[in-house]
């Protein structure tokens with residue numbers, strides 16, 4: 001029933017999804033893997049009474065954030081707010097371990113201005129009162145000052161979609177204090193860099209867990225060819 005309601009919602013309130021220009025056209029009558037994952041995530045969050053917000057790091061044109069917003073409404077997660085962290089200038093200079101061997105990312109990829117991002121969200125039927133943008137490079141803005149300026153208490157869902165190891169490290173350090181037992185963390189690029197565990201998001205996550213022994217992770221679901229997700233536990 002909820003799936004049917006989402007289908008109707010998208011059909012009538014989210015015209016982009018069915019426009020001929022949209023790469024999603026072929027999926028108009030089915031859910032994409034990331035949407036199925038969001039369904040399961042919001043079911044898990046609702047079913048386990050996990051309170052908290054949705055934090056996305058790497059938002060580009062808002063595709064995953066808009067879907068998370070719509071699906072959260074279906075699951076009556078009315079108090080959930082949506083935080084969009086991005087440079088709004090695309091990827092940074094590729095450096096360090098991200099430059100080693102195979103890498104199909106380059107500086108400036110996925111650039112979308114704040115104005116365009118908000119326009120797209122509005123067109124997709126997102127309630128902008130529930131959304132807050134935090135613009136800037138992660139290694140510069142993800143700090144205590146930003147934390148103090150945000151009303152976030154705990155995270156229910158964290159979506160990490162910033163492709164690179166160098167971008168993921170400051171993200172993980174920033175979210176540590178928002179973790180609770182049951183926070184779902186999603187890595188969109190888990191199998192980037194040919195799935196090498198010593199690169200990208202996999203390496204950053206492993207190092208973060210080592211730095212934070214109070215936090216453990218159990219695998220939740222893999223989806224699409226590139227992504228993976230975990231349930232986090234906090235002592």
Ligand SMILES: C[S@@+](CC[C@H](N)C(=O)[O-])C[C@H]1O[C@@H](n2cnc3c(N)ncnc32)[C@H](O)[C@@H]1O
Nearest residue numbers: 058059060063064087090110137138161162167
């Ligand atoms: C693949 S896109 C995100 C796609 C998006 N989640 C969606 O639903 O389509 C990657 C995003 O990460 C952002 N990003 C990557 N590294 C960053 C960094 N160090 N600081 C800020 N933004 C970064 C880019 O600007 C870009 O918007």
